[in-house]
Amino acid sequence: MDLWQLNIFCKVVELRSFSKAGKIVHLSQPTISSHIKDLENHFGCRLIDRLARAAIPTKAGELLYGYARRLTKLKNDMETALSDFQGLIKGHLLIGGSTIPGVYFLPRIIGVFTTRFPEVSISLKISDTDGVINHILAGELEIGVVGSKTKDKHILQHRLMEDEMRLIVPATHKWVEKKQVDLKMLCSEPFIIREKGSGTRKSMVQKLGQKGVALNSLNIIAEMGSTEAVCQGIKNGVGISILSVIAVAEELNSGKLKAIDLKGIKFIRHFYLTHHSRRSISPLAMTFADFLRNELHAFT
Amino acid sequence: MDLWQLNIFCKVVELRSFSKAGKIVHLSQPTISSHIKDLENHFGCRLIDRLARAAIPTKAGELLYGYARRLTKLKNDMETALSDFQGLIKGHLLIGGSTIPGVYFLPRIIGVFTTRFPEVSISLKISDTDGVINHILAGELEIGVVGSKTKDKHILQHRLMEDEMRLIVPATHKWVEKKQVDLKMLCSEPFIIREKGSGTRKSMVQKLGQKGVALNSLNIIAEMGSTEAVCQGIKNGVGISILSVIAVAEELNSGKLKAIDLKGIKFIRHFYLTHHSRRSISPLAMTFADFLRNELHAFT
């Protein structure tokens, strides 16, 4: 007994005829007969009374008809729901963002995207890079944008945009007038660092490592859980740090903070569109990812 | 795409494994693979992400899973509804009764039946014999009890019980003391008759016809639409009639009416359990019909 037979049964009930039903569903009359007989054997009772001029459902047939209609209706709903799912861009999407993208540019992009696709709502979950990646691995997020690469082979990452990291000092700092600063000088200065798991920290550690400067050779005076917190620390003279120019663009413009070059180091890092290598991505997430790749340049 | 495949899909989603799902539904793992692939082709998108240690539904798969569960649930409901329909005796039954059975004994039998089957409710539609038969032919009634046979070949009738018809006169009538009355005397006496379509009238006409007495040779003074009305007519001296002793049992007992034999005529008529010859009968109607046949003797 399957949905197809139930559909045939419905047609027979509605048209009160085996042969007319056959016409409608493009089957021969004997095939209809055999399907109805199948159903009658399955349910163990007569479903259709074959009168000479009409095929009329029995009481059991009427009962079955009600269910059969509901089943075929639900099946149709299912088909349209699944084709809508692939065709229309609508519904809810949850994306992840590490600190810098999550705070400094994803909100603007999400705004533009949702005005272009008004039937879409997007939630942005902000954590540090490791957090976003763990959520992706657990299947709780489809895509995310993070500030460093991971070596986990279940994660695929595509470079989205670049960012420069520079030494950031308060406007009142003694180095403000210098063109550039030596790495050795940096090591003696009080330094604020992001927490473990932060992409900013990872990029910085990696880059300094390349230049032979280990993390513990810095004079680390504080570890803070967000770019904002580090900013506040710098402004209040707690220490200095190496930060994304995107994140501190406002403070640099207003002159509250100053950026200084580190001698011999060009601190470029990238943000990565990140997803699971083995899980498939919904059309909605795919659309948003394409949007990110194609339109991000407009948001610097 | 059929319910069976959707059921397999549900098991895969629930068990997060093709092979475990195969165990449950008693199919091999390759068969599960091919069913899932079929579904994916049908819907045109991936439904299950095959990770190394688990099979996880995609977003589309999650959407499908919701529908698939509802569909399989509804299908199960359908199966139980149809087997209940055959097994349990419950629900509503509409039966037909012509005047005498409908008024004088069906109500009592229905009462006993519904106390024996408390989940059953019965409606009794009372019309004259022709009315009941027309309703059966139209499929509006499954069974009925009527007071005469029909020659319509779509109607099957089984004799249920017998009834005697006797000449009924008021207690004050001049013939009250007579043992029996001649047919010729009857023709001159004012006579009340039931309407066309009445089984009582049909039986009477047929029986008198056998004895050579045509309807128009009677002195018909009134035609009435119910046994009760004829009774009232007799009591009020309008005329006399030939009536079922079952119908007038009370009045005969109380002495308000008297029954007289017609010379040379034994007026036995029967009531018939009546149904359509080509339509099937629901288990509930069948149960009631059996009850009627087996238990009617207890109700005279």
Next chain:
DNA sequence: TAAAAATACTCCATAGGTATTTTAT
């Protein structure tokens, strides 16, 4: 007689199996 369903048969598409290979941990 005509119209509808049932029956008898033939055919082939596919659901199902087993054996094996591929993939990922």
Next chain:
DNA sequence: ATAAAATACCTATGGAGTATTTTTA
């Protein structure tokens, strides 16, 4: 090395057809 899914290939059930018979109005 192991566990799971994919692939390849084979088989047989049963869904579909056509031709014919039966039934009944």
